[in-house]
Amino acid sequence: MRRAAEAVAYLVTEKDLRASQTAWLFMELESAYAWVEDGAPEQPASVEDEDEIMQRKKFQLALEMISTRFAVANSLAYRIINDAMPPDPELCEEMECPEGCDGKHDFSDIDCGPDAILESLVEFGIDVEEGEYRTLSHPVEDGEAP
Numbered sequence: 001m002r003r004a005a006e007a008v009a010y011l012v013t014e015k016d017l018r019a020s021q022t023a024w025l026f027m028e029l030e031s032a033y034a035w036v037e038d039g040a041p042e043q044p045a046s047v048e049d050e051d052e053i054m055q056r057k058k059f060q061l062a063l064e065m066i067s068t069r070f071a072v073a074n075s076l077a078y079r080i081i082n083d084a085m086p087p088d089p090e091l092c093e094e095m096e097c098p099e100g101c102d103g104k105h106d107f108s109d110i111d112c113g114p115d116a117i118l119e120s121l122v123e124f125g126i127d128v129e130e131g132e133y134r135t136l137s138h139p140v141e142d143g144e145a146p
Helices: 002-014 019-039 048-084 091-095 116-123
Strands: 126-129 132-135
Touching: 002 019, 002 048, 019 048, 116 126
Parallel strands: none
Antiparallel strands: 126 132
16 A cells, blocks of 8 residues: 555656546545555454554554655646646746746746735635634635735
């Protein structure tokens, strides 16, 4: 199972998969993981050394699943953003694109800065204040002050 998780993480970070392929691999992996977790037999109390080994293996699998979930989420998020972005020929000069570029650019690293998430949450009606949040009475409309 851990090797399957590693393989999915590799595929979504290193290969050019369609979003639907990434999503299906993720769903299949999650399903298999649920079966492994639900179907794992209880260890007899007298088997302490094996129990420690099993616990370590379960922990390693859980860590690999966390890493794979991150890779899948990251891959799908960038794919959705890139697919939704219209061509922007003005970026070609800044990105030093080859002649004849259509202005469609795929990004793999977007740095929004620390305030972008807070501003976006306000647009959805959530104001975050020092670790707590409160829902605004109504979402902020474009151009409206929070």
